[in-house]
Amino acid sequence: MPETNPQSRTGLAFGGDYNPEQWPEAVWSEDVRLMREAGVTMVSVGIFSWALLEPAPGVYEFGWLDRVLDLLHENGIRVDLGTPTVAPPAWFYREHPEALPVTADGTRHAFGSRGAICHSNTHYRAAAASITTRLATRYADHPALALWHVHNEYGVPVSACYCESCAAHFRRWLADAHGTVEALNEAWGTAFWGQHYTGFDQVDPPRATPTVGNPAQALDYRRFADATMRENFVAERDILHRLAPGVPVTTNFMTALSQCDSVDYWAWGREVDLVTNDHYLMTDGRRTHVNLAMAADLTRSVAGGAPWLLLEHSTSGVNWQPRNPAKAPGQMARNSLSHVARGSEGALFFQWRQSRRGAEKFHSSMLPHAGTDSRVWREVVELGSTIGALAPVAGTRTVADVAVLWDWHSWWAQNLQWRPSEDHDARERADTFYEALYDRHLTVDFAHPEGDLSAYPLVVVPALYLMTEAAADNLRRYVESGGTLLVSYFSGIVDEHDAVHEGP
Ligand SMILES: [Zn+2]
Incomplete structure (x- = not known):
């Protein structure tokens, strides 16, 4: 043996x-x-x-x-x-059919495939x-x-699942994230199209709606899921x-x-x-x-x-x-x-x-x-x-020449409905910049926009539509310290709640 x-x-x-x-x-x-x-x-x-x-x-x-x-x-x-x-x-599903996940239009999935779970x-x-x-x-x-x-x-x-258990869980998550329903109204911009809430119990998952739903609600639901x-x-x-x-x-x-x-x-x-x-x-x-x-x-x-x-x-x-x-x-x-x-x-x-x-x-x-x-x-x-x-x-490490910023939250936000063009996709920019660096034989690390960038002589920002104040400060400090920053179009447009940043 x-x-x-x-x-x-x-x-x-x-x-x-x-x-x-x-x-x-x-x-x-x-x-x-x-x-x-x-x-x-x-x-x-x-x-x-x-x-x-x-x-x-x-x-x-x-x-x-x-x-x-x-x-x-x-x-x-x-x-x-x-x-x-x-x-x-x-x-298990015979005993607990409500554990099968529900789609945004209310369809409950059936047993017989895999991964059919309401988390x-x-x-x-x-x-x-x-x-x-x-x-x-x-x-x-x-x-x-x-x-x-x-x-x-x-x-x-x-x-993601859109069932009643998830709705209740989402409301608890929102209360933790926003504190008060007034703060949620502000963050989600519910003054638009008359979506104002007076209690968390009125908030649902972003289920099927007649036309486009509240984008900040959809973004928070991705975070929640x-x-x-x-x-x-x-x-x-x-x-x-x-x-x-x-x-x-x-x-x-x-x-x-x-x-x-x-x-x-x-x-x-x-x-x-x-x-x-x-x-x-x-x-x-x-x-x-x-x-x-x-x-x-x-x-x-x-x-x-x-x-x-x-x-x-x-x-x-x-x-x-x-x-x-x-x-x-x-x-x-x-x-x-x-x-x-x-x-x-x-x-x-x-x-x-x-x-x-x-x-x-x-x-x-x-x-x-x-x-x-x-x-x-x-x-x-x-x-x-x-x-x-x-x-x-085994155990060796790779040293990169350049960092490309990537943030799933920004990607989620950018891919919500009713943007200037469906061709403005963060992944398209990330793919394109990556491919150009690859063809120049440069080794790439990806980095979070709020992460430590000090090791990189060059930082590339593909369309980073959602940018927090902390990320903007991070990039400002990076440039002030001598770093070279390459920023694509459609970057720094909105904050973490999909609200357009105020102008100067
Ligand atoms: Zn569920």
Whole structure:
């Protein structure tokens, strides 16, 4: 049995999501044999396993997961263990149908996909805490455990719920944020179109309205929805910290701006022990390798420059875009190593063995339907060897030449309705500036507008529509200290409540 330190990750990690529950147990031994052949060092397990771990309320079946973790440990493979709280079982929704999220037009989603969760629902919160407690108690000391993987891709596919529980939760959040209803009226500009409130109980989520709604209300709702998901992450993280001290806790981000626009990763980066990211190439005509580099630089930046980990990408095509081209020979390794070069402590994929059934059976994997006599498998084995040989780069840091300012709140505000032009998109400016810097071989950090900029000789401000007074002061001090600031059009237009700044 190999010697492993359960609570450290040495070298670079290589592997992927492992879903053994999709396969007969007889397949598992072949899985780990091939994992060893490919140089796999870590797999993510149990992300969608709640229904099998708790088949009825309060009835637990951990035996199969015990055997999976033991088998992996016996083969020297460490485990990134999921809390399965992104996929409550069918029985849970039969008991608590109000835990299914509601869209802005009042449609309640149904069970049968994934991520159908109202994050304000108290029954969901209690059930998530319960299964997390059970897992942490059972596996805290398991020698295979290297990392906790809470939930999955918060903000995707549901970024906000508009149900009555969320409405009540939103009112409490507004009272904390604004203090008085008079302050809310002022911040939201409710004098316009007669929207004045005389009590928080009159305020609703920005549900479907006859024409455009109050933009400050919509902006606050995005903040509220993000904060509510983060509350639930922190609740699970704190359980894991208490019951399994020393084991780092993460949740997989999707920092690529085309893949998740509902999460303020600056705030989330402060809450995780290790920043991890999922990245998938978008085949929408842009130069995908530039988008990849941008996502990796943004991920490193939300990690505060510390090493991070690519927890998911694809060996070849995905299956959820209109067209899903296969990767060309060598493209997978180039992409994986691009993430490593920008600070990732390894490269993991979705998923280990390609599914035969379910929604993602045409998504590529490390072990494809075609088996080991395939180009994808040969390239996976080669990449595993390469990643293994790169162990000495673990822990190194990237030094950037330039900072590009980025703020999710500004992006949210700029993309609200009834702006001067729908072509004025903050992401378009960020993409364009990034690409120009990339083509000049400059390494880019992203920075929050109120962050420390003193290390950078050049700071670029793509359309930063929403700019707080604190951010403006920060930029003023940066320039007064000798920094060079490049500011795009449509910057510094509104404050944090989408109110246009007063003129001089
Ligand atoms: Zn809700």
